[in-house]
Amino acid sequence: MPVNVGDTHGNCALPVPRASTDGSSTISVAPSTVQGASPQSWATTDSTVLGEGDKEAQSSAYASFVVNSSRMFKDALRSEVELELATARQKIMTIQRDIDTCRGRPRGRSNETAAGPKRKFTGQPLIPPSTWKEEGAEKDDFHSAMYHANGAIRTLLHLSRQHEHPSAPSPSTSPSTSTLPNLATATDAELNRARVEAMNKLIGTLQRNLRVRYELEIGEVVRAVLPSLADKATKQSRATAYRLLRHSLVDAHSVRRLGEQNLDWFIVKSLSRDNKHTVEKEQAVKLIRAVVEIGSERHSPNSAVGTGTVPLSDAVMRAVISVAEYPEDPFKPICLQTLTEILLIDIDLMARTGGIRVLLHSLAEGPIEMAPLLSAAFLHIIDSPRTRAYLRPGTDLEIALSGITDAYGKGVEHSERVKGCARIVTSMLRTWSGLMYFCINDKMAIKAVIDCLRIPSLETREVILDMFFVILNIKPPEWHQAFIDGRRLTTAKIQALPRVFKLASDYDDNEHRIIGSSALSAIDSFNRHRARLEPAVKGDSGRPRANSVEDAVRRGQRAVEQEKMKMRMQMDDKTFQAFLLDTQVMLTKDHGKWNFDTLQELVEGPLHNPKRMEEAIKVSRYIRKLMSFFHPMAHRFSSLPKTKQNVRWVRLGCSLLNALLASQDGVKFLAEDEFLSQLYKSFDQLDPQTPTPTSDPVFSKKRMQDTLTYGYFEMLGTLSRRKEGIELLEKFKLFSAFYLLTELRGREDLVIGIIENLDLSIDGHSRIVLSKALTSNYPHVRRYATQRLGTLIRSSTTASAWTLRLLLTQLYDPSMEVREMAVQFLEGACESQDVLQMVVEMQPTLDHLGEVGHPLLLKFMSTPTGFRYLYAAEYIEREMELWFHERNLHYVVHIEVFLAKAFSQNATEDEDDILAFDGIVPPHFYGVMAKTDLGCEVLQEKGHFAEFAHFIRQHGSESEDQDLILKLKSILWAVGNIGATERGLPFLEDEEIIPAILEIAEQSLVLSVRGTCFFVLGLISSTPQGAEILDDYHWEATLSPLGLPTGLCVPVDVDKFVSVPEWECVAVEAMDDSKLAAPESPEEMEVMTAIYNLANTVIANAASRTLTKMKSKPEYRHIFTSPSMFYRALHTISSQKYRMPVRRYIFDLFNIELDADVVKQLSDCAISLRIPLVAQGQEAAETVDTSPVQEKPRQTVVQTFRPRPTRHHVSESEDEESDVEEKEVTAKKPRAPVMSLRPKSRIIGFN
Structure with a gap:
């Protein structure tokens, strides 16, 4: 069978x-x-x-x-x-x-x-x-995807087994291997292509079906791709393997399973390759970033920042750091960004491996585009006392100032670096953390920047002055540079003034006295009129300046225009007839031959006289010929292209209608003329139900865009401003046509033209058209109509009930965008107390708006009527519970983001995201509640303020628990907003909470909490009573010229407020504290000593030459093929600082190609060469060894994604130890087999 x-x-x-x-x-x-x-x-x-x-x-x-x-x-x-x-x-x-x-x-x-x-x-x-996709089909898709994924993994495993055992039989029955070449005779290139193809198929399956990622065993995937990571494989194969591993990670558990595999040295080797292997390094970096993002254990929010754990070993960290500090590596920016992210998660790992040092140097030396990210991260670090202890006070973060302080004598080529450094310093000084940090050591850092103004470099001085202008929000005028240049020219001529005074006082020579007096008079006149002669900056209103000189000129011009108008209206018959003939309207129908200037002067002048209008209508039939030009069906005016030159005909048509409406004969003419009737017929052409549709209607979308047809809406708007015009519009049923147009699909241009030009000041059809547009079936029409209504309310000087009712109706619009727009306009209108009172009396229901309507409800609460209305609707009680438990915290996040954007240099670029910062804090529920007597009563009954005061006293000195710090800030903001009102200040006095807030402001170890207290004290000082109370505690409130508090309060003793307690740096870059067995032969000891000397930049060249000579000698060649010595070298570069070229040189030094077998041998060496922990403890009791080659007791092999044990920080200098100490250490003869890789030679001159 x-x-x-x-x-x-x-x-x-x-x-x-x-x-x-x-x-x-x-x-x-x-x-x-x-x-x-x-x-x-x-x-x-x-x-x-x-x-x-x-x-x-x-x-x-x-x-x-x-x-x-x-x-x-x-x-x-x-x-x-x-x-x-x-x-x-x-x-x-x-x-x-x-x-x-x-x-x-x-x-x-x-x-x-x-x-x-x-x-x-x-x-x-x-x-x-x-x-x-039915359920069964989805199940089929998943099973099919799992089938293909397992087939791809089987193919990879088969390729790896076949490569190891070429004589093994091929499992021809496997579907995944049916298309593979003959593996017994396949070349390495064919195997690599097969592996890449299988891995790409598996990656495609993982991308299409995410559920497969959770079903795959990560250990099996790693075993399948290990041959693809070997040095024998191609760079494309290694890149695809890293990409597959990245797509296989789904959660922290998969990262831990990946950490159980030996991938350290593959990643370290890939990161050490040159730029020819960019595709491989890119995927290796992406894998590391995925591990950091997915596998990092971020501790609970109640712990301090930077106390998490990143599952990266010291070996991989040092490899990433070497890339980040190598200026020629294209992956330097992304590695810097990765290290910055790790800094905020696991600062202990960064401190031990030297990552903080690299980030600080990058902050000072560039790349400049990374500086904002780095400065923001370090500002976050120095805010907390726990993470602040990882920086040396007065030296580390001050390196950011080096771009300014080190610019002396470097010339103009460093101007861009100085400007970039100034921007970073500005962003730091605009935060409480940065400002208070730079104030340590008696404000030494700030004094150093100010002392740079002594540098004899004009460009550096200008950069520093501009920096302080930005920090202090001083906006120099546009003409300041011209003023400075002018002063320099004036200085050259200033010596002429004594001679002018001498001439003016020369009573012996009348000619000299006249010349001198004239010169002085001219100078004095120039100084008096200089402000008027300077070009004024155009303001928002566009209103001209109202000084006496210009006002007189304007009054004279208006008087001349009025006299000209009177003369035109009072001209005699001959002159009027001559005017009519000069316009050429009676002679030709070609409007291009008409005298437009004379025609405009005639329409705006004589035709406003009823007698002249009657003559032009009845006698000469002039008006009939002129109006025929504007008839829609004549296609004369309506066919003119829409150009800047032709727009004047629209203005002429509006002026002509105004002149006609000014007299009874004109109104009668319009009632008999075909102008309005043809407009109605033209609108009727757009009716989809019309029996005779027109292929090219007058008001087609193309004509509205390209011709003067749009001008008819301006003319109709002119008619709607007069009572007679409204009657004409009603007579010709144009309002009915408007109602029809608002229902047309895709013709929002017509609706916009109608509501934009119709006059809404008169109650009638115009307002009905607007209300119909507000309830249109099309959202874009409703949006524009709402915007038009809001503009109308904003421009109105008095409250109008009908506009407010229409705007309140828009609060129930189906479109969220329309509702938000209505809330925005209504909120702005409610700044007026009259409007607010009127809206509250209308009692609108705003519960359906959710968070969008929250600011509007807060405005309602600020009035007694509105508060009673909302209290009866149970809104107050419901919101109090929400704010007490949740929204206080949301308010802190909102206001800190608001302040960060307001004080950032790019605030003007995000005008759509934030409101213009005007120094007014966003409304707070408790603050608004304290504005009314009923609100204070409810607040007293609930007892929330007493709980706030108790929390401040209990947790005011908190510096570790982030949850408590956030809640403390939220309560401080609530107390400050309550104290900012006259009715709420007694709550603070009864609880005697102001001294506790002052104590937190001066003694809190968290710098951002101090900043919050500063703002809170400013809120308390915004009332006269609060300013008096704070004055007793030596905090002075600033007053306006009228003697009213401005809401800004500063301490009399500034040094006490900005003082930060000194701290001792708890950790620096530490050496690995594990001990390896000593080399077995003197040759191995010499090689390891030379490798260690490569870390010293002074003797690195000599060490490299020594290693090259050793490698060429027969007695040393076996060392460079020994796995144990290779592990010693890898252990050294994973525990010490080596530059990228040196790391690359050490890898090239050994004739060993990394593969799965070599990695297993390295793991065995890690076990066999390590001294047991007991032996280390015994030796530590007998002798003191400060050997830099140390490794902490941990797992048997250095792993990439491993949980690390508790770390101990060794406080030692980052620089090389002195040679005297090295000599003392080597003289103590440590017991074998301990080895020390310190160089035996002593270098004179480097102490």
Whole structure:
């Protein structure tokens, strides 16, 4: 009986006889129910050809097999048919449901249940049947994806086994290996291509079906890709392997499982490669970033910042750091960003591996685009006393000032660096953490920056002055540079003034005295009129300056225009007839030949006289010929292109209508003329129900965009401003046409033209048209109508009930954008107490708005009427509970983000995100509540303020628990907003909480809490009573020129407020404290000593030459192929600081190619070469060894993603130890087998 190979899950295929010409072949069918594969993948796994002599045995074997397995095969076939039938029924039901939906009649319940399980409704809109996914189909997709993923992994495992054992038989029955080349004779290039292809297929499966990632075993994936990470593989193969590992990570557990594999040295080697392997380094960096993002254990929020754990070993960290500090590496910026993220999660790891040092140097030396990110991270670090202790006070963060302080004598080529450094210093000094940090050591850092003004470099001085202008919010005028240049020119001529005075006082020579007096008079006149002669900055209102000189000129110009108008209206008959003839209107219909200036002067002047208008209408028929030009059906005016030159005809048409409405004859003419009737017919052309549709209507969208047709709406708006015009619009049913236009689909341009030009000051159809546009079926029409209404309310000087009612109606609009716009306009209108009182009396319901309506409700609360209304609606009690438990914390986050954006240098670039910062704090519920007597009573009854005071006294000195610090800030803001009102200040006095706030402001170890207290004290000082109370505690409130508090309070003793207690740096870059066994021969000791000397930049060149000579000698060659010595070298570069070229040189020094076997040997060396912990303890008791090659007691092998034990910080200098100390250490003769890799030679001159 033939033997059939099943799949890797242990499922046996079923051989079934198949009719053939010779009757000697079989196929094996594995049903999906047995294999767990998709229904369509019944795999043919083997075919065995039998000889002619075995026919009898073949027949008996088949008969025996059929008897034993016919039932199993029938069950499998039945399951397959049933599954196909269920799938077909589901598809039929899907199509039937779509048909029923299109017909608009639901199917009966019996038909729905007849088809078995149906897809649950998720609220999504209907989609075509081809894109529906039933539950069964989704299950099939997942099983199919798992089948393909397992097949790809089997292929990779098979390739690795075949590469190790070329003579092994190929599992030809595996579907995943059916397309592979002959592995016994395949070359390395073919194997690499096969691996890359298999890994890409697996990556595609993981990307398409995320559930597969959770089902795969990460250890099996790592074993499958290990051969692809070897040095023998191509860089594309290694890059694809890293990419596959990255896509396999889903959670912290998968990262821990990945950490159990030995991937350290592969990643370290990849990061040490040159720029020719960019694709490989990119994927290695992405894998590290994925590990940091997914596997980092961020501790609970109640712990301090930087106390988490990043699952990266020291070896990988040092490799990333070497890339980050190598200026020629293209991955330097992304590695710096990765280190910055690790700094905020696990500052202890960064301090021990030297990452903080690299980030500080990058902050000072660039790249400049990374400086804002780095400075923000360090500002976050120095805010807390725990993380602040990792920086040396007065030296570390002050390196950011080096771009300014070190600029002496460096010339103009460093100007960009100085400007970038100034921007960083500005951002730091605009935060409480940075400001108070730079005030330590008697403000030494700030004094150093100010002392740079002594540098004899004009450009450096200007940069520093501009920096202080930005910090202090001083905006120099636009003409300041011209003023400075002018002063320099004036200085050259200033010596002429004594001679001018001498001439003016020369009484002996009258000519000299006249010349001198004239010169002095001219200088004095210039100084008096200089302000008027300077170009004024155009303000928002555009109103001209109202000084006496210009005002007189304007009054004279207006008087001249009025006289000209009177003269035009009072001209005689001959002159009027001459004017009519000069316009050329009576002579030709070609408007291009008309005298436009004379025509405009005629329309705006004489035609406003009723007598002249009557003459122009009845006698000369001048107006009829002129109005025929504006008739829509004539296509003369309406066909003119929309250009800047032709816009004047629109203004002329509006002026002509104004002149006609000014007289009875003109109104009668408009009633008889075809102008308005043709406009109605033109609008009627747009009616979809019209019996005679027009192919090119007058008001088509193209004509509205390209011609002067839009001008008709301005003319209609001119008619709507006069009572006579409104009557004409009603007579010709144009308002009915407007109602029709508001319902047209896709013609928002017409609706906008109507509501933009109609005059809404008169109650009538115009307001009805606006209200109809506000409730249009199309959201964009409602948006524009709401904006028009809001603009109308904002420009109105008095409150108007009808506009407020319409705006309140928009609060219930289906569109969220319209509701937000209405709330914004209503909130701005409620700044007026009259409007606010009127809106409150209308009692709108705002609960449906959610957070959008919250600011509006707070405004309602500020009035007694509104508070009673909201209290009766139980809004007050509900909101008090929310604010007490949640929204106080949300307020802190909101206001800190608000202040950060307001004080950032890029605040002007994000004008859409934040409001213009005007020094007014956003409204607070408790602060608004304290503005009314009823609100204070409710606050007293609830007892919230007493709990606030108790919390401040109990946790005011908190510096570790982030949850308590955040809550402390929220309560401080609540207390400050309550104390900012005259009715709320007695709460603070009764609880005597102000001294506690002052104590926190002067003694808190968290710098941002001090800043919060500063703002809170400013709020308390915003009332006269609060300012007096703070004055007793030596905090002075600033006053306006009228003697009113400004809400800004500063301490009399500033040094006491900004003083930060001194601290001692708890950790610096530490050496690895594990001890390795000493080398077995003097040659190995010499090689390791030379490798260690490579870390010293002074003797690195000599050490490299020594190693090159050693490698060429026969007695040393075996060392450079020894795995144990290779591990010693790797251990050294993983525990010490080595530059990237040196690390690359050490890898190239050894003739060992990394692969899975070598990594396993390195793991064995890590165990065999390490001194046991007991031996280390005994030796520590006998002798003191400060060898830099130390490693902490930890797992047997350095792992990439391992949980690290508790770390101990060794406070020692980052620089090299002095040679005297080295000599003392080597003289103590440590017991064997301990080794010290310090150089034996002493370098004179480097103490």
